[in-house]
Amino acid sequence: MQKIILAHKKELTIINGSLLLLALADHFFLTQGKIVPVALMLAGIAGVLPIAIQAFQSLKVKVVSIDVLVTIAVLGAFLVQSYEEAAVVTFLFLAGHFLEQATLKKTRKAIKSLVEMEPETALKKNLHGQFEEVSIDEVSVLDRLLVKTGGKIPVDGQVVSGSGYVNEASITGESKVVDKQAGSTVYAGTILENGTIQLEAQRVGEETTFGKIIELVEEAQDSKSTPERFIDKFSQYYTPAVLLLAIVVGFVTKDIELAITVLVLGCPGALVIGIPVSNVAGIGNGAKHGILLKGSEVVQNFSQVDTMVFDKTGTLTVGDPRVAKLITMPGINEREALSLLVSTESESDHPLAQAVVKTYPDTARYPVTKTQVVKGGGIFALVKGHQVALGNLQLMKTHGIDVKKEVIKESEKLASEGNSLIFMAIDQQPALILGIKDQLRPNVKDELSKLKKLGVKNLILLSGDNQGTVDQIAEKISLTEAKGNMLPEDKAAYIKKLQNNGQNVTFVGDGVNDSPSLALANTGIAMGNGTDVAIETSDIVLMNSDFSRLAPTLKLAKATSHNMLQNIIIAVGVVFVLLGSLLFSDWINMGIGMFVHEASIIVVVLNAIRLLNYRLA
Structure with missing residues (x-):
């Protein structure tokens, strides 16, 4: 029965809303109130059924959820025969849930578009030397594949014959095409815009660069930052506290309806949903632009960076000496x-x-x-x-x-x-x-200047090259400090020293030689070009190795962090205003409070959605 009710949650919401409309129409136009009590009672019952089941399920795992508060409030409304309150509260709660889900879907759009780009078929060479279309699951390493103009590259591989121009936007975030010849590496999910190539499969399925990107972004959405973990813990204590407050208010005032209203208005819905939605939206925006942010904790750490340490070759320089x-x-x-x-x-x-x-x-x-x-x-x-x-x-x-x-x-x-x-x-x-x-990257000095404007106080170069080389580079691009003749363990030790001095350190390297430093730093950023090591060892990957994406990535992290804070303020502020108004004024009732409460959830979600359109330039 529980499964049937939850499976028809949408239909029950429609019935709930329709009965509310019938009661309204009856009150003003039909029998002037004869149908109203029955319609409202049935509306309340239809609405509370899925909420009560969800409340029961949460209590089974020893969690006092929002559904528990609403269920108690509705049962109390029935007890005092306030059927209109029960009907309105359940309708607003259920409708708010569906609006919340609809807006959340938009925040997942960037990730969904990535998944939709994943190839499903490939033209594979068979035993007779002919190319036939097969499912991507039937492709193995070393298989020979054919890709024609307009086709998706099905796997990571090496071009063995032919040539063409490939759009690598799904990997790098840049829509410019790249010339591919025999010997060139190509990536799954990219598109051959012109030409015909044959390639040898080197990585297939989830092992491809594209597959790892999708996996990492999906994992990142599920990760939790310090604010999220705080909210989870806060909710565990806050929800029972609201329940206790309602009991105290009911006992002191002898007003059961007031106590029930305290339960409804104290629901921390916007508080619970606000931060995860910001997290998903920020990570989704980054993925759309070739920036892999591996989780909410990474976003939080990077947004607070005050010291940025750079490797030289392939990071500050073009990497082609x-x-x-x-x-x-x-x-x-x-x-x-x-x-x-x-x-x-x-x-x-x-x-x-x-x-x-x-x-x-x-x-x-x-x-x-x-x-x-x-x-x-x-x-x-x-x-x-x-x-x-x-x-x-x-x-x-x-x-x-x-x-x-x-x-x-x-x-x-x-x-x-x-x-x-x-x-x-x-x-x-x-x-x-x-x-x-090696040549310095174009405009590297300007890009470092942008980082300083974003609050990075220290810009440090650590290199295995001689001190004369690093001093010359430091002078050219106005670095805070530069140290040469550094072994990998020396770099890691220096980063540890900075951290012991209370600095939040980000290390930017190539993801290969600097893996100890990438792992040790508060945030490790790889100028990776989609390489396996870069994806695996760092916290953030700039997929096209574009140094000019560094400042926009920091801007996005700060914007996401600020968005989380805004949603906390909105959520907590609304709850305090509602409870304060309820206890110390007479303008608010359960219906109005529930409407404001559900509106606050939509507000925090819409606020988070702004991150999807946040301009990185």
């Missing part, structure tokens, strides 16, 4: 040394290693038979019978490689010119020094 200067030690065969260098660096994904490989693409390469990575220092490798060491000056000193004073002096000059340094030794003998330069 090249060798700008090469110094060859006397007696070294430069050509052979470069071959050993490029062969070794090909084994590393570090940005500086990739810079070397990109600078010398046509250099001969040899098999690398053994490698050892020194975290934050460099790499050792066995290449063509030679022991090759690559890294910073500290690595050379630590492993007993004798770098002459005049060589160190030359390297210091390179560093003072803004170069990142790589020292190379072959068989324990210094061979090469490379000066590598």
